[in-house]
Structures are given as structure tokens and as C-alpha cells.
Amino acid sequence: MRFLLVALLLIARPALALECAGTDLLTTMPEPDRTALKARAEATPHGHGLLWQATRDNTRFTIFGTYHLPHERTTAHLDALLPRARAADIAYFEMNAPDARAFERMAATRPGLIFIADGPTLPERLAEDEWQALHRQMATRGFPAFMTAKLRPVFVSMMLGISPCALKQQQSGAKGIDHRLAETLHAESRDTRSIEDPMTTLQIFDAFPPEKELDMIRLALDMAIDPDDLGTTLLNAYLRQEIALIWELGRDISLAHGGPNAEEDFALFERVLLTRRNRDWADTLLADATQNPDQTAFVAVGAAHLMGDTGLLNLLERAGYTITPLPFDRPERHRQ
Numbered sequence: 001m002r003f004l005l006v007a008l009l010l011i012a013r014p015a016l017a018l019e020c021a022g023t024d025l026l027t028t029m030p031e032p033d034r035t036a037l038k039a040r041a042e043a044t045p046h047g048h049g050l051l052w053q054a055t056r057d058n059t060r061f062t063i064f065g066t067y068h069l070p071h072e073r074t075t076a077h078l079d080a081l082l083p084r085a086r087a088a089d090i091a092y093f094e095m096n097a098p099d100a101r102a103f104e105r106m107a108a109t110r111p112g113l114i115f116i117a118d119g120p121t122l123p124e125r126l127a128e129d130e131w132q133a134l135h136r137q138m139a140t141r142g143f144p145a146f147m148t149a150k151l152r153p154v155f156v157s158m159m160l161g162i163s164p165c166a167l168k169q170q171q172s173g174a175k176g177i178d179h180r181l182a183e184t185l186h187a188e189s190r191d192t193r194s195i196e197d198p199m200t201t202l203q204i205f206d207a208f209p210p211e212k213e214l215d216m217i218r219l220a221l222d223m224a225i226d227p228d229d230l231g232t233t234l235l236n237a238y239l240r241q242e243i244a245l246i247w248e249l250g251r252d253i254s255l256a257h258g259g260p261n262a263e264e265d266f267a268l269f270e271r272v273l274l275t276r277r278n279r280d281w282a283d284t285l286l287a288d289a290t291q292n293p294d295q296t297a298f299v300a301v302g303a304a305h306l307m308g309d310t311g312l313l314n315l316l317e318r319a320g321y322t323i324t325p326l327p328f329d330r331p332e333r334h335r336q
Contacts, residue, residue, distance in 0.1 A: 022163075022228030024236050025249070033252075040248045046306055046313040047244025051081075051328035054313065054321040059289045060296045062088060062326070063313065065303030067238045070174040073329065078180050080328065081300075085185055088298035092195045092285070093178055097186035099198040100179070113202055114155055121149040122156070125214060133221050140164040153213035160220035163227035181300055195281050195301065207272045215259070223257045241329070243303045275310045282315035 026034060041047050054061040062084050085091050095103065107113050116122075123131045138148040138156065141164045148156065175183075185192050208216075230253075237246045254266045281301065289295065299312075306313050317323045 022226060022230070022232035025225070025229055025233040026237070026245075037248050037252060038245065041242060041244035044244035044248075044307050045309060046311060046323065047308070048241055049243070049325045049328075050238075050241050050303060051326040052306065052313055053324045053326055054316045055324070056289070056319075056321045058294045059321075061285060061289075061299055061316070061321075062297070063299045063301075063306065064328075065243060065306045066176070066178050066300050067235070068176045068178055068302060069235075070176050071235055071239070073239060074175075074177050074180070077177050077329065078184075081177070081181060081298075082184065085181060085298040085300075086188070086190065088296045089292075090191045090193060090288075090295065091181075091185050091298040091300070092193055093182045093300050094195060094302065095178075095182070095198050096192040096194045097179075097182045099194045100182065103198045114152060115150045116152060122151070122153065122217075123149050126217070130218065130221070134160075134217060137221065153210075153217055154208070157213070157216040157220050160217070161227060161230075163231065165228065178300055195284055195299070196277065200277070204272050207268070212265075219258060225253065225257070238303060239329075244307045247304055247307065274305060274308075278305055278310055278312050278315060281305070282312055282319070285316070286319055 026037075029037070046052070050065045052063045052065075054063060064081060111117065122134065126134065134156070135145040135148050137160060139145070141159055141162070143151070143159065182192060233249065234246055237243075237249070251266060255262045258265055285297070285299070288297070301312065305311060308314065313323050
């Protein structure tokens with residue numbers, strides 16, 4: 001569960017502090033386990049690579065798999081991507097700059113989006129020892145007990161998946177590639193659009209019953225994997241462009257630590273967070289291409305949405321598009 005919530009922030013938002021160094025879990029994994037993990041990743045369609053081109057007739061999509069958190073290569077990635085984004089007729093993001101600002105205003109004026117609007121609060125829903133452990137963990141992340149008590153459980157779980165150090169870095173104002181690209185293009189008066197309704201991410205969480213949300217908190221509190229180690233592992237794999245490896249690692253972690261319903265829970269998260277949205281996004285792009293057959297588009301969405309049988313790239317390929325990987329970044333400069 002914790003991995004999936006962290007992955008949502010990777011393949012949805014907070015910040016990984018460069019000072020918050022952790023141990024790459026892949027370097028400490030037994031060799032047979034690492035070999036099996038990599039074999040599954042290598043068998044995943046479009047599982048390696050960040051920058052792709054999808055073409056059919058005169059329609060061209062340039063598609064980049066983002067890491068929503070800032071990292072040491074964010075500025076370099078921005079510099080490399082801006083010429084391609086500026087050359088496109090339109091740019092799609094999970095949330096463009098105007099919608100992101102509107103969402104922030106809405107969250108500020110509608111506390112029920114993030115906080116428990118009515119009914120029992122977390123101290124009332126959790127056992128006393130669970131609540132004590134929770135508010136201590138959240139205090140290290142800058143959340144006082146009175147605020148933690150009223151937060152929706154899914155947001156609490158997200159915060160538990162991120163280290164205290166990383167959350168402090170987030171407060172410094174560092175922004176990920178999605179935000180920086182969307183803001184830059186909007187400031188230049190270019191045509192940018194959200195590929196889905198900005199409320200979609202919040203509506204996704206309504207798919208999980210209340211007791212399942214509490215289980216997320218319990219599992220996040222109990223799991224022994226250090227958030228800094230997990231964050232370092234995810235970022236290193238991303239910078240090596242090993243996107244499928246990230247997802248397969250998450251599957252292993254979730255099944256190992258997720259309790260008796262782990263396989264069912266993982267499938268639910270994958271279906272709700274990725275598969276359904278991928279299909280909706282592909283439909284949006286295909287419909288736009290039908291209406292504007294000579295249009296070129298730049299698409300920047302979370303990297304995990306690109307790979308796999310039901311990934312955005314495979315869906316476009318099934319619709320008749322030719323998928324081509326594009327060279328991007330310099331591997332020798334990645335963290336090892």
C-alpha cells in the first residue's frame with residue numbers, strides 16, 4: 001500500500017529532498033530476486049524509456065513520462081524538453097497551469113476535499129495505540145495532532161509514505177517537471193490543456209471503502225521500509241529510465257508487506273489509478289487527432305502511465321500509431 005501511495009505521488013506530487021539520501025533497495029536485494037524483477041520489467045511493453053513519439057499519417061504525439069517530484073536532473077530535463085514542447089501545436093498535462101491554480105483555490109475554500117467534513121475523526125476511528133503512533137509520525141512531518149485528526153485517511157497515508165526530510169524540502173517551494181513545463185508554456189501563451197478533469201485524482205479515492213482507508217494507515221505505520229530508501233530507489237530507477245522496474249518493485253513490496261488482501265489491493269490500485277485513466281487519456285488524444293489530423297501534440301504525464309499492456313503507448317499502438325523511442329538525457333550523469 002505504501003509503495004502505491006508513493007507511486008501515486010511519483011505518477012501524482014510532493015518533493016524528494018536531494019539531501020535526504022537513502023539506500024537503493026535494489027543494491028541490497030538478493031541477486032536471484034533482482035534478476036527475476038528485472039526479467040519481468042524487461043518483458044513489459046514500452047517498459048524502458050522516458051521520451052517517445054507516436055505517429056500516424058500526419059498526426060504526431062511527443063510523449064514524456066514525468067517524475068512529479070523535483071530532483072537533480074529536473075532543470076536539465078526542462079531544458080531538453082522545452083524545444084519539443086514549444087514546437088507542438090498543443091501541450092497536454094495531467095493538470096495544466098490554470099487548472100492547477102484553480103484546484104489549489106478550490107482546496108483552500110472547500111476543506112472537505114482534504115479534511116473530514118463530518119463524522120468521526122481519526123482518533124475516534126483508530127485504536128488508541130494506533131492514533132498515538134500516527135500523530136507522533138505526522139508530527140515529525142510538520143502536522144500537529146489537531147490537523148492530523150481531521151485529515152482524510154488517504155492523505156495521511158500519502159504523508160506517511162514520504163520521509164520527514166522530503167516533506168521539509170517540499171515546503172521550500174521546489175517544483176517538479178510537470179509544474180515547471182506547464183507554467184512556462186502557459187506564461188508564453190501557448191495552447192495547454194489538462195488531459196483529464198482536475199478533480200479526477202480526488203474522485204479516485206472515493207473508490208476505496210472507509211475501512212480500506214484505515215488499513216492503508218495501519219500498513220504504512222507497520223511497514224519497515226524507510227521512506228528515504230524507497231524514494232532513492234524510485235528516483236534512481238527513473239533516472240535510468242527503468243519505468244517498468246519501478247512498477248514491478250512496487251508489486252513485490254506490496255505483495256510482501258500488504259497483508260492477506262495484498263494482491264487484490266494492488267490490482268484495485270492499478271485498475272483505478274492507471275488502467276482506467278490510461279484508457280480515458282488515449283480516448284482524449286485519439287478524439288483530438290480525429291478532429292485535428294495534422295496537429296502535433298506534446299504530452300507530459302506520469303511515467304508509470306506509459307508502460308505495460310494497458311499503458312498509454314500500447315493503447316495508441318493498438319489504435320494504429322507507430323511508437324518510437326526517442327533519445328533523452330545522458331545515462332552517465334545519472335545517480336548510481
